[in-house]
Amino acid sequence: MSPNTSPTTLTPDVLVIGGGPAGLTTAANLAPRIDGEVLVLEREKEAGGIPRHSDHTGYGVRDLRRVMTGPAYARRLTADAVSAGAVVTTSAMVTDWADGLAVTVTSPRGRFRVEPRAIVLATGARERPRTARRVPGDRPAGVYTTGALQNAVHLHHREVGRRAVVVGGELVSWSAALTLREAGCSVALMVSQYERTESYGAFNLGGKALLRVPVANRTRVVRVIGKPRVQAVEIENLDTGARRTVECDTVVFTGDWIPDHELVRSGGIELDPGTLGPLVDTALRTSRPGVFAAGNLLHPVDTADIAALDGKHVADQVKSWLDAGGSAQDPATGVRLLADRPLRWVSPGILRPGDPAPPRGRLLLWTDEFVRVPKVTVRQGGRIVNERKLAWPAAPGRVFRVPWSVIRGISPNAGPVTLSVG
Amino acid sequence: MSNTTGPDPVPAPTPDDGYDVVVIGGGIVGAAIARELAGHEVSVALVEARSDIGDGTSKANTAILHTGFDATPGTLESRMVARGYELLSRYATETGIPVEHTGAILVAWNDEELAALPGLKDKAERNGYQESALIGADEVYRLVPALGDGVLGGLTVPGESIICTWTTNLALATDAERRGVTVLLDHPVTEVTADTSGDGFTTLRTEGGDVRGRWIVNAAGLGADHLDRLFGHDRFTVTPRRGELFVFDKLARDLVNKIVLPVPTSRGKGVLVSPTVYGNVMLGPTSEDLTDRTATGTSEDGFDFLLTKGAALMPRLLEEEVTATYAGLRAAINHPDYLIEADRDRHYLLVGGIRSTGLTAGMAIAEYVRDVLADAGLVLKEREDLPDPPRMPNIGEAGTRPYQDAARIAADPAYGEIVCFCERVTAGEIRDACHTELPARTPEGLRRRTRAMNGRCQGFFCGSAVEQLMNDHSTTGGGCARTCHEVTH
Numbered sequence: 001m002s003p004n005t006s007p008t009t010l011t012p013d014v015l016v017i018g019g020g021p022a023g024l025t026t027a028a029n030l031a032p033r034i035d036g037e038v039l040v041l042e043r044e045k046e047a048g049g050i051p052r053h054s055d056h057t058g059y060g061v062r063d064l065r066r067v068m069t070g071p072a073y074a075r076r077l078t079a080d081a082v083s084a085g086a087v088v089t090t091s092a093m094v095t096d097w098a099d100g101l102a103v104t105v106t107s108p109r110g111r112f113r114v115e116p117r118a119i120v121l122a123t124g125a126r127e128r129p130r131t132a133r134r135v136p137g138d139r140p141a142g143v144y145t146t147g148a149l150q151n152a153v154h155l156h157h158r159e160v161g162r163r164a165v166v167v168g169g170e171l172v173s174w175s176a177a178l179t180l181r182e183a184g185c186s187v188a189l190m191v192s193q194y195e196r197t198e199s200y201g202a203f204n205l206g207g208k209a210l211l212r213v214p215v216a217n218r219t220r221v222v223r224v225i226g227k228p229r230v231q232a233v234e235i236e237n238l239d240t241g242a243r244r245t246v247e248c249d250t251v252v253f254t255g256d257w258i259p260d261h262e263l264v265r266s267g268g269i270e271l272d273p274g275t276l277g278p279l280v281d282t283a284l285r286t287s288r289p290g291v292f293a294a295g296n297l298l299h300p301v302d303t304a305d306i307a308a309l310d311g312k313h314v315a316d317q318v319k320s321w322l323d324a325g326g327s328a329q330d331p332a333t334g335v336r337l338l339a340d341r342p343l344r345w346v347s348p349g350i351l352r353p354g355d356p357a358p359p360r361g362r363l364l365l366w367t368d369e370f371v372r373v374p375k376v377t378v379r380q381g382g383r384i385v386n387e388r389k390l391a392w393p394a395a396p397g398r399v400f401r402v403p404w405s406v407i408r409g410i411s412p413n414a415g416p417v418t419l420s421v422g
Numbered sequence: 423m424s425n426t427t428g429p430d431p432v433p434a435p436t437p438d439d440g441y442d443v444v445v446i447g448g449g450i451v452g453a454a455i456a457r458e459l460a461g462h463e464v465s466v467a468l469v470e471a472r473s474d475i476g477d478g479t480s481k482a483n484t485a486i487l488h489t490g491f492d493a494t495p496g497t498l499e500s501r502m503v504a505r506g507y508e509l510l511s512r513y514a515t516e517t518g519i520p521v522e523h524t525g526a527i528l529v530a531w532n533d534e535e536l537a538a539l540p541g542l543k544d545k546a547e548r549n550g551y552q553e554s555a556l557i558g559a560d561e562v563y564r565l566v567p568a569l570g571d572g573v574l575g576g577l578t579v580p581g582e583s584i585i586c587t588w589t590t591n592l593a594l595a596t597d598a599e600r601r602g603v604t605v606l607l608d609h610p611v612t613e614v615t616a617d618t619s620g621d622g623f624t625t626l627r628t629e630g631g632d633v634r635g636r637w638i639v640n641a642a643g644l645g646a647d648h649l650d651r652l653f654g655h656d657r658f659t660v661t662p663r664r665g666e667l668f669v670f671d672k673l674a675r676d677l678v679n680k681i682v683l684p685v686p687t688s689r690g691k692g693v694l695v696s697p698t699v700y701g702n703v704m705l706g707p708t709s710e711d712l713t714d715r716t717a718t719g720t721s722e723d724g725f726d727f728l729l730t731k732g733a734a735l736m737p738r739l740l741e742e743e744v745t746a747t748y749a750g751l752r753a754a755i756n757h758p759d760y761l762i763e764a765d766r767d768r769h770y771l772l773v774g775g776i777r778s779t780g781l782t783a784g785m786a787i788a789e790y791v792r793d794v795l796a797d798a799g800l801v802l803k804e805r806e807d808l809p810d811p812p813r814m815p816n817i818g819e820a821g822t823r824p825y826q827d828a829a830r831i832a833a834d835p836a837y838g839e840i841v842c843f844c845e846r847v848t849a850g851e852i853r854d855a856c857h858t859e860l861p862a863r864t865p866e867g868l869r870r871r872t873r874a875m876n877g878r879c880q881g882f883f884c885g886s887a888v889e890q891l892m893n894d895h896s897t898t899g900g901g902c903a904r905t906c907h908e909v910t911h
């Protein structure tokens with residue numbers, strides 16, 4: 001091959017970037033309904049996304065109506081996409097945008113270009129590692145995120161240590177605790193910044209009852225100690241300032257999610273300052289015509305079934321876009337939907353007249369404080385549009401889901417709509 | 423798998439013999455000296471305490487190729503930095519060390535700093551650097567729009583550049599090895615026995631066995647004063663001066679396309695903001711005198727200081743994610759200049775106090791050391807059969823990386839198999855790094871050769887896969903578990 005050959009160009013109708021639950025479900029729902037090809041590109045060697053290495057049960061409840069383990073769920077969604085007629089290509093990473101809607105891809109089969117008529121971004125989210133949380137101290141071995149830990153234990157059958165500190169009080173923190181236990185490592189302490197590790201109450205992953213983990217609430221890690229392996233962490237009580245060290249040989253930084261938004265930003269697509277994912281409307285359109293988004297890229301993070309059901313929803317929207325000729329017909333001007341403290345974000349972030357309800361008819365929100373019986377208030381232009389008491393708590397560390405009907409009565413041209421809880 | 427590269431080196435002496443010169447310290451300075459000397463008809467060993475080349479201060483600095491504009495005129499350091507800039511710029515082109523000639527601006531934020539700028543321009547000129555220019559606040563903001571409010575003016579230094587310190591150290595050491603230098607890793611020198619038998623050799627006791635040499639060069643960085651005492655001297659003390667740094671996400675790279683330097687004043691030195699050759703943005707370093715020479719950890723105070731400075735310098739930068747934090751230790755000494763002196767009686771040469779400019783100056787220091795040794799009586803006859811310098815793998819963003827190279831992927835699909843997604847490091851590069859001369863033997867060593875795991879996820883996705891690949895390719899313990907046929911250098 002000569003060095004000057006211009007790259008091969010593929011021209012599927014739809015390109016789905018990311019083969020996790022959201023991307024695979026998008027493809028499975030779209031492929032049978034359009035004439036052209038639906039191509040899923042996944043950078044890992046296997047499709048399936050995070051569930052591939054999340055080797056415990058608790059997957060598939062809302063989308064497949066059954067409970068299965070992560071790996072089984074990943075295999076099932078991949079098989080469904082393929083049998084629906086989608087092309088799922090692994091070891092293929094979308095690295096850059098080319099011109100228009102085209103992107104550039106690197107894979108062992110070559111460097112190539114894909115020029116689709118529509119794109120669905122489904123690149124997921126990752127946990128912030130220790131460095132991004134700006135935790136000082138030594139740089140020893142034995143420091144993980146849940147993702148790295150589960151990769152090591154489930155996919156590569158590595159040994160971890162004997163005594164761990166788990167940082168974070170989210171759903172995923174318990175998943176980390178399960179993995180540690182399975183790997184023969186006890187959890188010396190779980191450290192959470194929140195008042196209470198309320199996720200515990202809602203924790204429905206297998207084996208929860210067996211986990212008796214000591215928890216330090218309202219606490220943060222201020223230093224990692226040890227060389228060449230972790231020996232301890234220093235922790236601080238956020239209210240009293242009291243500090244102490246906890247001996248351990250393993251530290252797992254869990255949760256604290258950030259969307260994998262590199263392509264969103266390099267593509268000049270508008271970000272939602274709350275989620276740090278792309279700003280979308282209820283049709284899951286991004287600011288760039290023809291580019292849609294689904295899954296945890298939009299709401300860091302909800303469970304896999306919710307990500308998958310985003311995929312089902314966005315498939316309909318992409319279909320309409322293609323049916324309309326895939327041209328940049330501007331959707332109606334909408335209003336912004338915003339979250340007020342202690343709510344951190346709400347997704348989707350734009351409401352347009354005439355658009356469908358969001359996936360599952362729910363708004364997804366994230367709270368920094370626990371509210372046992374939340375009253376959701378919807379305001380527009382200083383006016384209270386709706387108030388609604390909900391029967392389930394708003395708890396930090398997991399998504400707070402609110403029925404779409406709360407925004408009934410808002411006006412399409414009276415400015416931003418704000419959601420708050422009390 | 424064996425390494426079969428380069429022309430035949432100078433016949434290696436057997437361990438019982440000794441070397442004409444033994445250089446202690448496999449940092450940039452020691453590697454440059456070993457390489458330079460091996461360009462002559464002498465046998466040379468490079469002795470390093472750690473398991474890898476470049477695992478000391480040379481791995482953790484701000485990686486700026488300095489023009490020397492702000493050195494103290496008339497010092498050895500000033501001369502070495504200016505000459506080193508020239509030598510390393512040229513060598514980088516030859517070997518493929520990533521460099522970007524971004525240029526720098528010193529930015530004044532208060533009246534005292536503004537008043538200091540003309541003096542700095544003057545000083546630059548006395549150092550032989552004529553290209554600096556004073557510019558107004560408008561021009562500063564035009565060049566770096568993301569700077570915070572309150573800029574009063576600036577001084578440009580168009581020659582200041584960013585470079586890859588890891589590749590620099592590895593290129594010099596690889597080149598040295600090709601020229602026949604014996605590289606001895608895991609050889610911390612613990613004792614020195616002067617020539618007692620009268621055969622002209624000094625014996626270095628190390629944890630890896632004895633090493634003998636006719637001349638010994640001490641380029642041990644932070645450990646140089648301890649070694650110096652083993653040679654019977656008592657002339658200086660190293661104070662580890664810690665510098666902590668933040669590396670911000672690549673998505674911040676568009677914020678700054680120049681090195682933004684602080685203006686040194688009576689109130690101390692500020693911190694800089696600089697792009698890196700890997701496409702990140704760096705904020706730092708702090709400056710703090712310590713006593714513990716192993717204290718390369720980071721601190722809460724250091725972080726607070728950097729975040730406060732950063733908030734004023736470039737508020738938008740702090741909205742980006744931090745990809746890495748680290749600390750380096752400058753080998754500061756109680757002597758205002760480099761301390762390079764030969765002890766003719768003991769056939770011993772000290773290279774001390776290369777505190778904050780050694781990356782730039784290393785190759786010039788090597789030339790200087792060569793001349794000092796020749797003056798002191800070491801016979802140095804230039805070799806005519808020198809091998810070509812190595813061509814280093816490109817890990818910089820300015821050049822084409824393997825994952826972007828269609829022809830290379832077509833020829834070898836391993837360069838299309840991205841393993842570390844954040845840094846886009848391919849299986850082919852990891853394989854190469856495990857099989858090259860001076861291969862990666864630890865995950866840390868792999869990071870410095872390929873950037874694998876250096877990115878924003880810090881191993882969330884790739885940590886285990888990278889480690890697996892590395893184990894598969896491990897050259898220790900009976901060769902490569904993979905079928906690696908050919909590795910081209």
Ligand SMILES: Cc1cc2nc3c(=O)[nH]c(=O)nc-3n(C[C@H](O)[C@H](O)[C@H](O)COP(=O)(O)OP(=O)(O)OC[C@H]3O[C@@H](n4cnc5c(N)ncnc54)[C@H](O)[C@@H]3O)c2cc1C
Pocket residue numbers: 017018019020021022023041042043044048049050051054056057058059060092093094095122123124125146147150172175176205260263294295296297301302303304305307308
């Ligand atoms: C430890 C842990 C435990 C969990 N436990 C549960 C549970 O019990 N039940 C549950 O329902 N949920 C659970 N979850 C959440 C669940 O895994 C996520 O909700 C789900 O994976 C989100 O799907 P997604 O498709 O949005 O993203 P992901 O699963 O993250 O998939 C994104 C995919 O995109 C790929 N990608 C990214 N960028 C590119 C690119 N440029 N080119 C090509 N491919 C790219 C990635 O490789 C990845 O495969 C858990 C999560 C974790 C981390």
Ligand SMILES: Cc1cc2nc3c(=O)[nH]c(=O)nc-3n(C[C@H](O)[C@H](O)[C@H](O)COP(=O)(O)OP(=O)(O)OC[C@H]3O[C@@H](n4cnc5c(N)ncnc54)[C@H](O)[C@@H]3O)c2cc1C
Pocket residue numbers: 446447448449450451452453469470471472476477478479480481482483484485486487488609610611612641642643644645646649663664665666707749750751752753776777778779780781782783
């Ligand atoms: C924060 C910071 C920022 C900096 N920024 C810049 C910059 O932008 N530009 C620039 O030009 N310079 C910069 N520097 C300076 C530069 O990094 C150093 O001057 C340079 O790395 C010194 O190289 P070296 O070889 O002397 O020391 P080192 O790299 O420390 O090498 C010394 C080696 O000797 C080994 N050793 C020690 N004792 C023994 C023993 N007893 N036996 C065997 N081996 C031993 C050590 O293991 C080590 O590998 C900076 C430094 C710091 C700390």
